[in-house]
Amino acid sequence: MTVVPPARPRTRRHGRAVLLAAALAVVAALVAELVGGGAAGAAARRHPHRAHQHRTHHRPHHHAPASRSAGTTTAPAPTQRPAASPRPSTTPTVARSWGVTGPGVPSDLSGLDQLTGATGSAPGVVMFYVAWSLHSAFPTASAAAIAQHHAVPEVTWEPWDPSQGVTQPTYSLARITSGAFDSYLRSWAQGIKAYGAPVRLRFAHEMNGSWYPWAEGVNGNKPGSYVVAWNHVRAVFAKAGVRNVTWVWCPNVPFTGSTPLGGLFPGDANVDEVALDGYNWGTTQSWGSTWQSFAQVFGPGVAQLSSLSTKPISIGEVGTTDVGGDKPQWIRDMWTTLASWPRVRGLVWFDFAKECDWRIESSADSFAAFTGGLAGYLAG
Known part of the structure; x- marks a missing residue:
């Protein structure tokens, strides 16, 4: 099914309108390619007390979000807090980048060239999900295909069976350790080493929540066990002599009741980058979600990461609905906020239309807001 963003009203600046229409046609092609390649059979869940989504079903080498599963426990929505200003730091040495994840990735990358043409910038990161229950080898061919599109593959590496919920003793942190x-x-360490090109590993992300079996306080996991498991995984790779992995430690944006980040952080010696996942749910959710700006979603967490670590900071997953507020303005405000946060060097946009339409191209104005601010962000 081809998805075409709504057209903007015609103005006297017909030339600009034609250019925009052409860009949107390219994006529509991208959406058609991606959805056609990856929408079938993709499913997931989203936890009701955080600004994020996570997954319950998978396909080989990836799985994609959809609606929350029936068994998800409902809890109060996070308290909306004023945005905090991240701690100033020294001049960044890592160039800014942007990335994307969406339906079909990594098995179908046919839309990446169209996306590059439409935005004027090639994504530097293409992210996808791999569950340990697949027992699959490192996807060398998929990684190489992503690299051919001038991007670095990022694997969100999840120690669980996505179909079995939170309580999975097989995947307890103690068993990993x-x-x-x-x-x-x-096998993964050897596969990545043999591949040779850069790979980003986002192991056991969002560990400060309660919706994954690697979170402390669930699945028999004790306080302090996450860091021990993280360091064990890293030690296996170090022993294998792997030098081409960027280790990305990525909690969810903190919320009332989440596990404090300080006890989950392995330390700067054991991570290469720190990140956060967060979403603006607007007024879409029955648990009382409210419209939150980018700064409100990420500000407190970015401030905490700035205090915990001197490593580069990135936005691991981000998206916004258009229900309850002005999505194009939200995106413009995102670029303005990021310009004032020099520590944040990258972001990955969650380009799915699931329980919310998170996509960049959900409307002509949203797409224009994204492309209009991208170049300035990358130059910062």
């Missing part, structure tokens, strides 16, 4: 998965870890 005990070496129960070392053979699997070694």
Whole structure:
């Protein structure tokens, strides 16, 4: 099915309108390619007390979000807090980049060239999800295909079976640390080393929530066990002599009741980058979600990361609905906020239309707001 963003009203600046229409046609082609390649069979869930989504079903090498599963426990929405200003830092040495994840990735990358043409900038990161229950080898061919599109593959590497919920003793942190998965870890370490090009690994993300079996306080996991498991996984890779991995530590944006980040952080010696996942749900959710600006969603968390670490900061996943507010203005405000946060060096846009339409191209104005601010962000 081809998805075409709504057309903007015709103005006297017909030439600009024609250019915009052409760009939107390219985006429509992208959407058609991506949805056609990856929408079938993709499913997931979203937790009701955080600005994020996570997944319950998968396909080989990836799985994609959809609606929350029936068994998800409902909890109060996070308290909306004023945005905090991240701590100033020294002049950044890492160039800014942007990335994307969406339906079909990584098995179908046919839309990336169209996306590059439409936005005027090639995504520097293409992110996808791999569950340990697949017992799959490192997807060398998919990684190489992403690299051919001038992007770095980022694997959100999830120690669980997405169909089995939170309580999965097989994937407890203690079992990971005990070496129960070392053979699997070694196979990935050897595969990535043989691949040779840069790879980003986002292992066991959003560990400060309660919706994954690697979170402390669920699945029999004790306080302090996350850092031990993280360091064990890294040690397996170090022993294999892997030098081409960027280790991305990525909690969810903090919320009332989330596990404090300080006890989950492995330390600067054991991470290469720190990140946050967060979303503006607007007024879409029955648990009382409210419209939040980019700064409100990410500000407190970015401030905490700035205090915890001297490593580069990135936005691991981001998206906004258009229900309850002005999505184009939200995106413009995002670029303005990021310009004032020099520590934040990258973002990955969650380009799915699921329980909310998170996509960049959900409307002509949203797409124009994204492309209008992208070049300035990358130049910062």
